Amino acid sequence: MKGITEALRSGSKLAEDYLCTTDAARSLYEYDIRWENGLHARAEWLKQSEHTRVDRHELAAYLRLYNKRVNDHDKVHASITRLVEEDALVVTGGQQSGLFTGPLFVIYKAASVVAAAREAEQQLKRPVVPVFWIAGEDHDWDEVNHTYLPDKQGQIHKVKLQGHFKGKDSVSYVEVKWDQWETVLNQVEQLLPDTMHKPGLIKLITEIHQSSTNLSDAFARMISALFAKTGLVLMDAADPELRKLEKPIFERLIRKNDSLREAYLQGASLVEQAGYSTSAEVAEDGANLFYIHEGTRLLLMLKDNLYQDRKGLVSFTEERLLQELEDHPERFSNNVLTRPLMQDSLLPVAAVILGHGEIAYWGLTREAFRTFGLQMPILLPRLSFTIMEEVQHKYMKQYGLSFQDVQNQLEEKKAQWLTQQETFQVDEQFTQIREQFMTLYRPLLDQVAEVHPGLNRIGEANLAKMNEQIQYLERQVRKAIEDKHQVSLRHWNGIQNALFPMGKPQERVHNALFYLNRYGTDWIEELIKASAEFRGEHKVISL
Template identity: 30%
Template sequence: MTLETVDFKSTGYFSDLICDYLSKKEALSSFYNRYPDVNAFKAQIEEKEGFTDSHRKVLSEQLSDQYTHLETSGATLSNIAALAKPNTYTITTGHQLNLFTGPLYFLYKIVSVINLCKTLKEAYPQHHFVPVYWMATEDHDFEEINFFNFNGKKFQWQGPEDETQGGAVGRMSTHHLEEVAALFTAELGPGKFAEELRDLFKEAYLKHPDLTSATRFLANALFAGQGLVIVDGDDPGLKREFIPYIKEDLLKNTAYHQVQGAIEKLQALPANYNVQVNPREINLFYLEKGSRDRIIFDGDYFGLAEGTRKWSESSLMEEVESHPERFSPNVLLRPLYQEVILPNLCYIGGGGELAYWLELRDFFEASEVPMPMLLLRDSVLMITSKQKGKLDRLHVSVNQLFTDRHALINRKVREISDIPIDFSPEREHLIEQFKRLYELAEKTDKSFLNAVKAQEVKQIKGLNKLEKRLLKAQKRKLEDHVERLTALHNELFPNGSLQERSSNFSQWYHQYGSGFIELLLQNLDPLDARFKVITV
């Protein structure tokens, strides 16, 4: 196995906002609490020391309830119990309930969290650090999560026929996943690790009644040995801790005002960053069986955007007190919910997640809740030894891999061509010739000067066209080389995107079993802010 690294900016797949954050650009310093490095965690721990014992007790008890019917490791049970103690803190990531984990980066998120906890334990042995995966059980974007890819094929779940798909996905029944299981099993074929994957899928989705319990089982099966604690925020006991903030959002629209102000400051910066998420006046949904509808206020009454419910202020406050579990935070309010119920020090997420977290500092301050440090998760390109051999024979380096495919092919054709495909000397010679003509033109009228300029432009354009035609001709001549490079690049960057956003962990588990996860645990380090390329 070999590990190589590439700067995130050099990959071309990360926004200017995230690259500037990683570069610690001064202009962004007011949008986050403190930048994550090992030494900075000392101040973060001190700031989070105010997390109350009562909150810890509720968290530990509710998690114990959530794990009642799940067989897990001693390490995880120990971590759940430790959350009740004042010297214990969490490192958290979150993700949707994608079918069979969805894209590869699901694993990279969790491994990043686990490995950071290990690093912090070495640096601060007097404290305990718990890796947490927050399941996005209340999301309702079913089409985003109902599939995974394996062997270039898409395995898609149509969803239960007896329920609507508009409600919280975590509550959805896992009925009718037998067909997906059968198709996946057939594609896996024989083999030890194929059997493990088959059993893992069937155990998770055919023996658990809903998507929440299935996902918890699956993540636990993969990472319980590392003490991973899996949190379901769709929990009445945890939601009760969030009641004051639910009321604040409904009555004072604090998130809207604070985040809108932060967005205006962000947009005023010279870099002209794109806004990831815009706030609403009310950032809560109302959860019922089969539905998750936005709550709105029309000036007189609160109601649902779908028009199915209506409350006065007093009746809505009674509803919040009686049934906090019915109030679901949106993408901007959920970070506050996490930090209210977790003794959390750092949130690890992808570039898109960190982009909207960077809108939240003023909101956290107004809510008097410490904002966690923000750390970009590890990103990885996995390469087989066979693929690496092909790259070597094509003389393509790791850094060159991240070049746009069209530009990469043009570059390699120029390199291996037996004739030069660069007319730069001819262009320079032409420009020198026209200098003499410009000197003559300066001594006569303007019309001749314009004619010289037009002729220069025409001839340079002609050279450019000839250069492109020569390149095209050489591509045809070197067609085999071009086809091999195109096919290999498409294997590593499916549809021109990062591998981690398309491939499923089963692609690698099928070959290496749990050794694949061990390899990630040994090599990933989110504090090393570089893109990892692993050849196995």
């Protein structure tokens, strides 16, 4: 697998500075990006803090049950058995469920977890198990119910589950019926070109969705189909059985809510003092917990010693909330700030794989980790790629385009190229005719106004109509030029749709099914084997 490093826009100054080991950003985290320097220290801390986490045997028992259902593979069960060993550690990462796994970066994140676990095990000479969280407790249905695939001509199409879900229940609890799956499966089959891999791929995803009644289960089975042979262990954050294990951790989150809230506020203050904006809301009255009430996931606030949502649908004293936790742990859910604490209270996390946005909001959590008697783990940026196929490489070379040209100034470059193809200079010619026309016509308007004041209004209206006609002719000339070069312009549009569809990085739009259909699955293992360093670099690769 060939690859070259290219800069990719991030959007998070804090994450970028963390990756560049800038002092201001580094001060907000426990370890720096050079993770091998802190790996042994982190392992030693985990050994000393074993008592702060859920019992390994109870955790393994849960993981065996869940993975038996959605990720049943000998290598997975072997990983769970290894996790029980007292010196075993974990590299973890997670993502909310997405249709057909969602954008490509989800695949890269799972591959990152596996690659980093292998690298950590090699360095530490002890078991390191890859674990992937499915954030099935998230409730933004409209964010996960669709994905994007190019058609046979390279045009981007949105594939979306039919039906509108109006509630705010966790994604794992939203039922999806077979006719909804069947509609999107048919759409995928029509969009994917015929290849040697297509029959097997369509059969696989059909069987997966026939046995899945919600998006999280389908997502888990899709990830399993691609990664189970690597030993990647899965867990769903919304699973009621997991909630039973998490009950004592939720109890601590409630009992220490005041001090945790102060810790998050302190974290936000430190982020701002370091010169960055906060990437997650830290409310002065926030409880940083969700409560599921009648199918709606409500964010709890703490006001006048009562835990309540903003709309006043529920209200609990602390003792009543603790009793509710005892009776119904499945009704409780973390937010983005308490999820890291829950993760490290369950798993012996050596390192966690994060996207840039996640790295930014984790910058708010260090003081909360300390308040909770924990230590922030090593943070590693997920692997990041753009897949460059031969056809795009050929056309970019033909038109003299670099990757950065495509990312930053493709429309400008295209307009320049079009201009160079014609001896008739559209801008120059039409600018000149407008100037000449106004030179002749404006004095005429002044003269007719002297004949009769009403003629001035008619003359101005007439001028506007003639300008409209000149603009119309200009548009037709430009269209004729574009039509003349439509084959080449299709090449330009194909480059954009392949590398920066919808103006976004490929990995944030394209679904993996397009590449699985074209290249099979071996390239995923190639990604894992080729990735030992985690420095936040973006690579352009060919498969």
